Amino acid sequence: MSDPFGDLALALGAFHLLRPLWLLMLVPILALWWVNRRAATRAAEPMDGIAPHLRAALSVGGGARRRILPIDGVALVLGLAVVGASGPSWTRQADPFAAQAGPLVVVLKVTPSMASTDLAPTRLDRAKFKIRDLLALRAGARTALVAYAGTAHRVVPFTEDAGLMQPYLEGLTPEIMPEPGTDAARALALAREMLAEEEAPGGILLVLDTLDPGGAAALLRNEEEGSAMALEMLPADAPRTEWPGRATVVRTTADDSDIRRLDRSFEVDFHRAMLSNEDLPWEDRGWWLAVPAAILTLIWFRRGWTMHWAVVLGALIFTPPGAARADGIADWFWTPDQQGARAYARNDFSTAADLFVDPMWKAHALYRAGRYDEAIAVLEPMETAQASFLLGMTYIKNRQYRDGVRAFETTLERDPNYPGAAENLAMARRIVEHVEAAREASDTGEQSGIGADDVVFDNEDKRGADTTTDRQPRDGGGGLMTAEQWMNTVETSTGDFLRMRFQIEAAEAGK
Known part of the structure; x- marks a missing residue:
């Protein structure tokens, strides 16, 4: 089971200071505090020979040693400012080039035992409900689906579109699986292969009732490579089973607490893996201390609590170098990049682009x-492998395929081992070849008109006529078809389609 304080322990373990030399400022602050407090609490001159009742009336501030003095508040505010300036950090900055949540492979057991009705309506149906809840909870995160019985099959590759997975998930039944059995080891191996193709560290979630011995051994191996979790589709009164290793195992519940617990555990594991990524800079969390320091300065409005020298010193510590901005209240607390990151996390990419x-x-x-045109203008002057890789992706999205080929070639020149560059270069070259071949096949020597909604591809090699493609949607509506609409155009059911595909894959694997 996962440690409920895992995220706290993770933060404490990663805590460090980005600018530790700033802590040297604490020495003069403590010295000023000691000198001022010593002067304010110095013992009063002896008043021997005065009657006790007159001595008491003439004595003021006798409890000064025990009172909180203005210098105490000033020293605390300045101390917070210095610690904040030292750059406390325990997290990495989010990489906008990667997803903000780790990729997850959901491995679903599809066997006759999952058709048991001890969980209404069946264990398998309840598992599908839970997977849908998980997809909703991980909205926008990359998730893949693997199904297994005697064989294991990739049902849906990694996608950020939860709606794309729904029809395939619905079509999974024990009857479509080509071979009986429970080979969880093969399913876990397939899931690991899929995760190896992802840039970010990910994990595997097993959704099943019981685990076979081979799957238990494979689960132990998976723990060394990433997050290993399991959701037991068993009733609450069923006997507890022993799971191997440190896998996070949660038994299904009537509410969504099981899914939330698994998601939280996976999030902690993902953050732990991201902390080890030395390519990401550390995030400066010092601004958090500005909030309590600002609240404490409110007492300076009290008469007798204002120390002008402290105001000047505090302003020097709190004010970072650079031009001041006053575009809005948000600029008082967050830098433009931090505001952009917040907008990016809300999937408000256009606003984030304007803020970054x-x-x-x-x-x-x-x-x-x-x-895309604006992205190209920003990326072209940059001379890093990361920039040229994103430039290639942008060119492909903008249907500038030859420019995409050049960008991926530049990426490999700058970094021959850049992840995904070689594969994307090969794909871009195949696209260009396909477009040129289509031009040659369509070259009839006639000049055809090009509509306003057509897209014209480049023709640098002058192979055939310019190829055009119609942008008008084929469903007769004003936009692209959804996954459900597309599935409705298919004559066969999703289950029949998966049965045929699984049988072909099993036959090819047996050769």
Whole structure:
């Protein structure tokens, strides 16, 4: 089971200071505090020979040693400012070039035992409900689906569109699986292969009733490579089973607490893996201390609590170098890049693109917002492998395939081992070859008109006529068909389609 304090322990373990030399400022602050407090609490001159009742009336501030003095509040505020300036950090900055949640492979057991009705309506149906809840909870995160019985099959590759997975998930039944049995080891191996193709660290979630011995051994191996979790589709009164290793195992519940617990455990594991990524800069959390320091300064409005020298010193510590901004209240608390990251996390990519100052972050937000021409303008002057890779992706999205080929070639020149560059270069070349071959096949020597809604592809090799493609949707509506609409156009059911595909895959694997 996962440690409920895992995220706290993770933060404490990663805690460090980005600018530790700032802590040297604490020495003069403590010295000023000691000198001022010593002077304010110095013992009064002896008043021997005065009657006790007159001595008591003439004595003021006798409890000064025990009172909180203005210098105490000033020293605390300045101390908070210095610690904040030292740059406390325990998290990495989010990489806009990667997803903000780790990729997850859901491995679903599809066997006759999952058709048991001890969980209404059946264990399998309840499992599908839970997977739908998980997809809704992980909206926008990359998720894949694997089904297994005697064989294991990739049902849906990694996708950010939860709606795309729904029809395939519904079509999974024990009857469509080509071979009986429970080979969880093969399913876990397939899931690991899929995760190996992802850039970000990910995990595997097993959704099943019981685990076979081979799957238990495979689960132990998976723990060494990433997050391992399981959702037991068994009634609450069923006997507890022993799971191997440190896998996070949660038994299904009537509410969504089981899914939330698994998601939280996976999130902690994902953040732990991201902390080890040295390519990401550490996030400066010092601004958090500005809030309590600002609240404490409110007492300076009291008469006798204002220390002018402290105001000047505090302003020097709190004010960072650079031009001041006063575009809005948000600028008082967050930098433009931090505001852009917040908008990016809300999937408001267009707003994030307008807020980001960092060119790489800005380009990625423009890419996600579909503002490809603007993204190209930002990326072209940059001379890093990461920039040329994103430039290639942007060119492909903008149907500038030859420019995409050049960008991926530049990426490999800058970094021959850049992840995904070689594969994307090969794919871009195949697209160009396909377009050129289509031109040759369509070259009839006639000049055809090009409609306003047609897209013309480049023709640098002058192979055949310019190829055009109609942008008008084939469903007769004003936009692209959804996954459900597309599935409705297919004559056969999703289950029949999966049965045929699984049988072909099983036959090819047996050769």
